[in-house]
Amino acid sequence: MSYRDLATRPVLTWALVAVGARAPVAMAPLAVVFMVRDRPGGYTLGAVLAAVYVLGEIVGAPLLGMRLRAERARPHLALGLAGGAVGFTALGLAHDAHPLVLCAAAFVAGAAPAATSGGLRAMLAAMVPERAVPQAVSGESMLIFGIWSAAPAVTTWLALSVRPYLPMLVAAALMAAAVPGLWALPEGWRADTADRDGEPMRRVLWRAWPVYVTGAAGISLLALAELVLPALLEQRGIGIGWAGPLLAGFSAGSAAGALVYGLRTWPGALRLQSLVLLLAVSGCVALVALLPGAVWLAVFLVVAGVLQAGAMLTRNLLLREVLPPSALAAGYSVMYAAVGAGYAVTGTLSGVLLRWVSPSTAILAGVGLTLLLTVLGVLREPARDPAPQPAGSLPAARKVRR
Incomplete structure (x- = not known):
């Protein structure tokens, strides 16, 4: 690789x-x-x-x-x-x-x-x-993180x-x-649309709904980091001007995480990797809410960015396992909508909570929502048809001809 x-x-x-x-x-x-x-x-x-x-x-x-x-x-x-x-x-x-x-x-x-x-x-x-393909998806993620930075x-x-x-x-x-x-x-x-066995596209895409749910869960952590961070800095007595450099560190960590993920094959099935990474990112964001000091905020935001990239990549690769090739483009588009909805819902929830609770409490509530969505998605993810493959590999039966 x-x-x-x-x-x-x-x-x-x-x-x-x-x-x-x-x-x-x-x-x-x-x-x-x-x-x-x-x-x-x-x-x-x-x-x-x-x-x-x-x-x-x-x-x-x-x-x-x-x-x-x-x-x-x-x-x-x-x-x-x-x-x-x-x-x-x-x-x-x-x-x-x-x-x-x-x-x-x-x-x-x-x-x-x-x-x-x-x-x-x-x-x-x-x-x-x-x-x-795993390196291509990692390279795309690095490009996107660079653009967003x-x-x-x-x-x-x-x-x-x-x-x-x-x-x-x-x-x-x-x-x-x-x-x-x-x-x-x-x-x-x-x-070839024959890979759907005549099943309508809508029904094929619906089977992958747990993957979209965990995708929304992952992006909700990004929403928490971006939207509540300025208020958290004020609560901690840290200059709000640190918000930009801290978020830049998060993005840089994500770009580095995407690069590292594509360098090798990682142990465990993709759904297990996704679960571990989402739990780890949730833990980092929770520590951001609990620990004082700009240094700790910077450290755990960078670590969260590294892990967040891996969580996003496993979601995109897992779609290739649960959807036939003819439905992949549509599946990626639905994932795009799902993560947008997750960002919007988490941002709205955080904005509402900030009227009544402290920023740190709002972040912890968002982490709780993320964990709930993660558990729901992982428990209901569709079974994989092909024989188990190492992370970063793809089913040979679904190889796309060039």
Whole structure:
């Protein structure tokens, strides 16, 4: 197992397309806040627009992902990215428009390209040898963590140093630039729908619902770290300016964790790895809530980031075990919606709890919710059909031809 199999021109081209498709997603929540913050009630409107954007992703990912077909993946993804570019352009050019107009544009910007993540992941897996799929998924995670680390700083600089609406136009340009890049990639991937034995796509995807639940559980820990951290710092008497460096450490830990996970085969089945990693991340986040001092916060946030990356990767690899190849792109899209919903629910719960309890108590309540979802998902995960394989390997019977 080596990352050398990823050092090819098609994979590098895929990475450039993925940056164009994913960077706007990372920029959007903060960008809408900066865009309208100078209007009356600007911060409230920004929060609403960010919520509408995420709602668009949650709605669009499963609806469009289930319609994504391997033989016409490229035009499907192109239309989604073009629609997202239109939505971002409308937000940037009509930044002074009525809030309902901005909400409609935010919803389109979130919903139209929502199936792109799943489609690009399925395309990447078909571009590399089967033995390199775990490394490909790890490499994708490192790329995404890198994007999410850089996007806030870039968005803030553009909005505060140039124009408040400029991040929207940059996001639109990036997403539009990704469209022609799709034609430098394979047309799609080979997946015979006969592997579903005539079973409807909706029913096939429903069988994997426990995997989506544990995916939502994992992202809820990220929501706790990001959204409650500033309030926790104030409770601890630590300067709120430390929030940025601490979250950067979390992201750096996640990138390192993704790299390390792909370097070797790990013992135990994927579902066991996932359970252990989720419990470990939960423990780290709980310690963040309980231990005083910026040093301890930094240490356990970095460790949580390392473990969080492994938990996310095992979820994506486990989908390849429980879904047939023809349903993988749709399954990835549903997972995308599930983690978005998990983030939104945890963020909302934390915001409500902060009105009545301390930040540390709110974090512990969120950890409790995560553990409940984890246990529910792990206990109900579907049995794996093929013979057991070591972690990081994939069933030979489901090998995707290139």
